[in-house]
Amino acid sequence: MPDSYYEKQDLADFPNIVEHAREQGQKFFDYYGSATAAGGLSEREKGLIALAVAMTQNCPYCIDSCTNKCLSLNISQDEMMEAVHVGAAMMAGVTLAHSTQMRKILRKKVM
Amino acid sequence: MAAPTLPAGAAFTARLGETVGLPLRAEGVGVLQLNITRRCNLACRHCHVGAGPGAGGEMSARTMDSCLETAAKYAEITTIDITGGAPEMHPGLETFLLKAAGLGKRLIVRSNLVIMLAPPFTRFMEIYARNKVEITASVPSSTAEGMDRQRGASSFEKVIRMLKRLNALGYGRAGSGLTLNLAHNPAGAFLPGPQKAIESEYRRRLGGERGAEFNSLFCITNMPIGRYLDYLRESDNLPGYMSELERAYNPEAAKKAMCRNMVSVGWDGALYDCDFNQALGLPVHGGDRITDFDPGRLARREIVVNDHCYGCTAGPGSGCQGALAV
Numbered sequence: 001m002p003d004s005y006y007e008k009q010d011l012a013d014f015p016n017i018v019e020h021a022r023e024q025g026q027k028f029f030d031y032y033g034s035a036t037a038a039g040g041l042s043e044r045e046k047g048l049i050a051l052a053v054a055m056t057q058n059c060p061y062c063i064d065s066c067t068n069k070c071l072s073l074n075i076s077q078d079e080m081m082e083a084v085h086v087g088a089a090m091m092a093g094v095t096l097a098h099s100t101q102m103r104k105i106l107r108k109k110v111m
Numbered sequence: 112m113a114a115p116t117l118p119a120g121a122a123f124t125a126r127l128g129e130t131v132g133l134p135l136r137a138e139g140v141g142v143l144q145l146n147i148t149r150r151c152n153l154a155c156r157h158c159h160v161g162a163g164p165g166a167g168g169e170m171s172a173r174t175m176d177s178c179l180e181t182a183a184k185y186a187e188i189t190t191i192d193i194t195g196g197a198p199e200m201h202p203g204l205e206t207f208l209l210k211a212a213g214l215g216k217r218l219i220v221r222s223n224l225v226i227m228l229a230p231p232f233t234r235f236m237e238i239y240a241r242n243k244v245e246i247t248a249s250v251p252s253s254t255a256e257g258m259d260r261q262r263g264a265s266s267f268e269k270v271i272r273m274l275k276r277l278n279a280l281g282y283g284r285a286g287s288g289l290t291l292n293l294a295h296n297p298a299g300a301f302l303p304g305p306q307k308a309i310e311s312e313y314r315r316r317l318g319g320e321r322g323a324e325f326n327s328l329f330c331i332t333n334m335p336i337g338r339y340l341d342y343l344r345e346s347d348n349l350p351g352y353m354s355e356l357e358r359a360y361n362p363e364a365a366k367k368a369m370c371r372n373m374v375s376v377g378w379d380g381a382l383y384d385c386d387f388n389q390a391l392g393l394p395v396h397g398g399d400r401i402t403d404f405d406p407g408r409l410a411r412r413e414i415v416v417n418d419h420c421y422g423c424t425a426g427p428g429s430g431c432q433g434a435l436a437v
Contacts, residue, residue, distance in 0.1 A: 012354070012358060038307075038308065042308065042311065043304070043305060043308040044308065044312060068301050069304070071297065071299060071301045072297065072301055072302055072303055072304035073304040073305075073308055073309065073312070074252060074253055074254070074257065074295070074304065074309055074312050074313075076254045076256050076257065077256060078256070
């Protein structure tokens with residue numbers, strides 16, 4: 001076993017998760033392929049959504065994979081960074097929106 | 112990734128053997144591709160032939176005549192595909208095109224476009240149009256950022272200007288009979304995305320936003336050879352890039368590889384299975400030259416393969432006409 005939890009080569013091993021519980025694993029990959037393929041939204045739009053989600057979830061595998069996908073789709077570096085800002089803004093918004101819970105408690109409990 | 116201890120070509124040959132079978136044989140000689148010069152006004156970082164302003168190697172008039180005689184003699188050859196370097200920098204291109212156009216075959220010139228911005232090369236736009244030459248224009252990126260990074264500052268604007276001039280002659284416009292295709296290749300150590308998605312992106316950026324028209328877009332994978340190989344090495348991307356190519360290997364693309372229906376002619380008249388083998392100095396088995404072109408033998412020849420062949424067989428595959436197994 002390596003000392004580190006995250007290793008770059010783990011990403012290449014990802015398709016092999018179907019080695020166990022094949023049926024569910026395959027269903028996931030089918031779903032993933034279908035969800036990220038062009039539909040009402042283009043592949044580039046979906047690629048940017050995936051990139052933003054990867055960033056907000058702090059997933060190094062997804063960040064690697066999604067950045068490469070965006071590059072392959074000829075998405076510019078500025079566009080990628082704009083998508084990251086959307087993710088960052090959403091995370092900031094989610095955090096701040098939850099302050100309403102705090103404020104409700106403050107209103108109720110503080111004299 | 113190819114194990115460094117393996118002899119060059121062993122990894123791809125083994126994979127090909129397991130999936131498609133060995134040897135990989137040609138199935139025809141439909142395309143005669145001529146690399147007429149290594150001289151180029153540009154020195155792109157992705158160039159696999161190491162073309163540039165000072166690069167040597169120019170096809171002689173005699174060898175060009177041999178190519179014409181061969182194309183005229185054999186009906187099996189349906190396409191004459193001229194590449195370089197910048198073909199426009201060969202002093203014999205105009206004469207060659209006039210003669211080749213008379214053969215009634217599909218005639219393609221691969222151009223970087225920007226060479227035709229200044230005299231004496233501007234005249235080629237008219238020459239191409241008059242002779243119904245199909246232009247495959249290298250337009251690596253649809254963004255100024257990507258293009259300028261690959262070809263230098265202001266390259267993108269120059270390409271847009273040239274596309275519009277060609278459009279004004281009828282190129283890329285429906286019903287004109289003048290075909291203008293674009294070739295996209297990634298500006299970095301990654302593979303091209305789906306051709307359809309990239310084409311639609313080019314149409315949006317070059318067409319919708321800038322008013323430039325074209326017929327089709329071809330996605331071409333960068334080959335891990337030549338100047339691009341130097342880049343991969345210098346940027347420490349070679350193992351990762353080779354791994355990505357190997358993971359993306361697609362036997363269906365191997366079956367449709369362009370080498371199976373083409374012969375590439377070097378500036379000195381030597382024959383190769385493709386332009387990439389030519390750049391690597393790997394001639395066809397038998398070492399044939401254009402002067403002893405035997406379509407019967409060449410159409411069934413064993414293709415010379417090596418590890419760079421992963422470049423043509425990754426994902427949907429890649430060839431001079433773009434993706435192979437879409």
